[in-house]
Amino acid sequence: MKVGIIGTGWIAEKAAITLNGLDNCEAYAVGSRQQETADAFAAKWNIPKAYGSYTELIADKDIDLVYIGTPHSHHYDVTRQAIMAGKPCLVEKAFMANATQAQDIIRLAHEKQVFLAEAIWTRYQPAVGIVRKLMADGRIGQPRMVTATLGYSMGNKPRIMRPDLCGGALLDLGVYALNFVRMFCDADIESIDGHCVKSDTGMDLTNAITIILKDGILANVQSSAQCVGDNIGVIAGTQGNIIIDNINNPQTITLNGPGRTFVETIHVPQQITGYEYQFLACRQALIDKLTEPREMPHTETLYVMQLMDELRRKWGVRYPMDN
Amino acid sequence: MKVGIIGTGWIAEKAAITLNGLDNCEAYAVGSRQQETADAFAAKWNIPKAYGSYTELIADKDIDLVYIGTPHSHHYDVTRQAIMAGKPCLVEKAFMANATQAQDIIRLAHEKQVFLAEAIWTRYQPAVGIVRKLMADGRIGQPRMVTATLGYSMGNKPRIMRPDLCGGALLDLGVYALNFVRMFCDADIESIDGHCVKSDTGMDLTNAITIILKDGILANVQSSAQCVGDNIGVIAGTQGNIIIDNINNPQTITLNGPGRTFVETIHVPQQITGYEYQFLACRQALIDKLTEPREMPHTETLYVMQLMDELRRKWGVRYPMDN
Incomplete structure (x- = not known):
């Protein structure tokens, strides 16, 4: 190709x-x-x-x-x-x-x-299948809570600060957190809400998003263009949890059992860049x-864009393209 | 004594x-x-x-x-x-x-x-001073984001399920997450909001709370009585982050620098139980x-109770004592 x-x-x-x-x-x-x-x-x-x-x-x-x-x-x-x-x-x-x-x-x-x-690389990576299999095999019981952080300290980079470059943390980083939730939770979204801290230019610098799914899973995720995040994703279930070391490019997936007892760490296959x-x-x-x-699928790409529109509308984060 | x-x-x-x-x-x-x-x-x-x-x-x-x-x-x-x-x-x-x-x-x-x-043991532990010193010494630059999870899988324990026992995750577990934010962030709260998944008995089983502070720090925390949380707390700054291994009983405090580069791990002193x-x-x-x-101080004990009242009011989580 x-x-x-x-x-x-x-x-x-x-x-x-x-x-x-x-x-x-x-x-x-x-x-x-x-x-x-x-x-x-x-x-x-x-x-x-x-x-x-x-x-x-x-x-x-x-x-x-x-x-x-x-x-x-x-x-x-x-x-x-x-x-x-x-x-x-x-x-x-x-x-x-x-x-x-x-x-x-x-x-x-x-x-x-x-x-x-859409080149949302995390969706195509082997970690997706590994985590889904752990969940499907009942290794963490019933999932109840999903958390994820993506944070990079970017100073005053124009692409984050400027509305005409679609600034803010959401489109650049939050998109990974939203996709993290969507990749591992099949149920429809019952409610989504969010809050953010904005720049002088009106862009979201740090944001928090809470999603409640129809099956009762609560997802609480955040992204920031202003700080060094731990960038960890966690799927917590009734019998254990799965910790993904980096939601932007997973390398290790750690399974813990009841009482946070370590069960195993799975490494993703050797990669070029992950892309x-x-x-x-x-x-x-x-x-x-x-x-x-x-x-x-296109429906999913579009759906995530719609979620981001809804959040930006709530936050008053507007781009010239929105007019 | x-x-x-x-x-x-x-x-x-x-x-x-x-x-x-x-x-x-x-x-x-x-x-x-x-x-x-x-x-x-x-x-x-x-x-x-x-x-x-x-x-x-x-x-x-x-x-x-x-x-x-x-x-x-x-x-x-x-x-x-x-x-x-x-x-x-x-x-x-x-x-x-x-x-x-x-x-x-x-x-x-x-x-x-x-x-x-108030026997909120985490407030009295040496981890408080260690983390505050790392922050005061500018080891993570300007703090921008605080995250914390506390989750225990408790099945259908009466004290979680029953309104007359002040059920829900918030008073039992969320109190630690709120105190985590208050311990390490001095600024006043500008806004607080939250969402939860409730039991059939009307108690919050899993909740998410977003706090924006007057100095622009965003805190996004969650607690759950339904799953095995990672129970990690993170203070993310412009130059690094501090990861606390367990917000309920800190044992190790890990400092990371720019780009999530490991700097050091600090262990708290040997303890009896932490109490x-x-x-x-x-x-x-x-x-x-x-x-x-x-x-x-009493003002702080009372303030955290007021925050929890405000969240419960929003969620419609009511105890008989509220009447």
């Missing part, structure tokens, strides 16, 4: 490293708004093609999958363009600025019968002629 | 073990509603005096401190009686059923000039002729 990378930032580098480490996927092209940035990126990561515009990359007939690694404020236009050109897309999280954009893009992909996926699973899932979906990945 | 223990349950046993391990404190008497229960407890824990009523124990002139270890639904009457008799009291948490009871008892103690303390610090604090306060302990 030949992948065209759009964007040359930190996440695009991660994608290039990942693709360079895979046998059946290739970092085939990179696209930037500036030719020299594309050239430099291509030279650094040994990528055959470098385009000075997104349009040129999208037009490359040899590309099997366009990976969109621009900031989330800039996903909509380029994804739309790629889908219109019939190009399968893997779009970084948060998928879009809001649910309206997400719905529009998903509708278009269905209309054009073009593959479209490989999303590329491999896209590859398989394309082989199988699907229009969405099995691991993260 | 001669201590008279009221109650013969699990927590009373802990108190006896603790006092038996101390040089300058003594488990001098035990009081139960039944003489034979008192006798059995006294025999088991080598306690000189056994009373078949609380009144007799309170009347014992040799007792320096009455420790009230009955269920929290039953604290009010016996504490009132002891204070009226001029007996210094250490009352188990949750201090009272509600803030009205707490205010009444505190007012009475002030009026009678009798020592009164000794509250007895020693009472002893010192009595020597110093104080009417409340330095570690947990």
Whole structure:
């Protein structure tokens, strides 16, 4: 599978490293708004093609999958363009600025019968299956409570502070916490509420979200762009708990029994970056002629965007794209 | 210091073990509603005096401190009686059923000039000073987020399920999570909100509480009487975090730096049960002729009760004592 990378930032580098480490996927092209940035990126990561515009990359007939690694404020236009050109897309999280954009893009992909996926990498990782199996096997009894933290200390990074870059912790980090809950809890949401501390620019710097599910599980999660979180996720049941060491890139899953007695630690398989699973899932979906990945269906991508819209509305965190 | 223990349950046993391990404190008497229960407890824990009523124990002139270890639904009457008799009291948490009871008892103690303390043991433990020092020394930069969990799987224990026993997770477990926040955050509370999953009997089985402080710290804590919690507390700052292994009885305090890099683990001093610090604090306060302990002033005991009243009101968790 030949992948065209759009964007040359930190996440695009991660994608290039990942693709360079895979046998059946290739970092085939990179696209930037500036030719020299594309050239430099291509030279650094040994990528055959470098385009000075997104349009040129999208037009490359040899590309099997366009990976969109621009900031989330800039996903909509380029994804739309790629889908219109019939190009399968893997779009970084948060998928879009809001649910309206997400719905529009998903509708278009269905209309054009073009593959479209959200690059929420945790959904594709082996940890998902490992944790689900522990739960299904009754190793923690009935789950009752889910907690998760994602916090990075980012100072005053523009992408966190600026409304036009869809700032705040929620879309950048909280999205992982919400997906953590959704991955491991099947029941519908009965209620969702949240609170946040905002920046002078009106973006959520630290937030807390409480979700009550129809089966009585309570999820209480938080994210912050202002501090060093423990980044641990916990699924607590009547007979034990499962502790995931890092909800952003799980490496160890620890099972404890009644009374917090240690049972076992499971390590995820050796990985390149952890991003490989999303590329491999896209590859398989394309082989199988699907229009969405099995691991993260469009309904779920859209639903999480809707939850984030609802929370932002409550908090008064608004982006220009919301108008 | 001669201590008279009221109650013969699990927590009373802990108190006896603790006092038996101390040089300058003594488990001098035990009081139960039944003489034979008192006798059995006294025999088991080598306690000189056994009373078949609380009144007799309170009347014992040799007792320096009455420790009230009955269920929290039953604290009010016996504490009132002891204070009226001029007996210094250490009352188990949750201090009272509600803030009205707490205010009444505190007012009475002030009026009678009798020592009164809440046995919220975590407030008296060395971990408090260790964590506060790490924070004061700027080891985690500016604190931004506090999280804490306390969860025990208790099945359908009457004291959790029954309104007349002041059921629910909040008064039994959530009180530790609230105190965790109050111990390490000095700023006033700007807002507090919470959600819960209730039992058929109307008691909160699992709850989530979000507190925003006036200095912009966000605290998001939870407690549950239905599952095995990780019971970890985290104070996350701009430059690192502090992880406390068990908010109910801290043994290790781990300091991490930027990027979650491990810095150091601090172990608390060897302890008997962890309950000794509250007895020693009472002893010192009595020597110093104080009417409340330095570690947990009455204003704070009352304030936490008021927070719990506010949360219960919001949740519709009502006890008969609320009328």
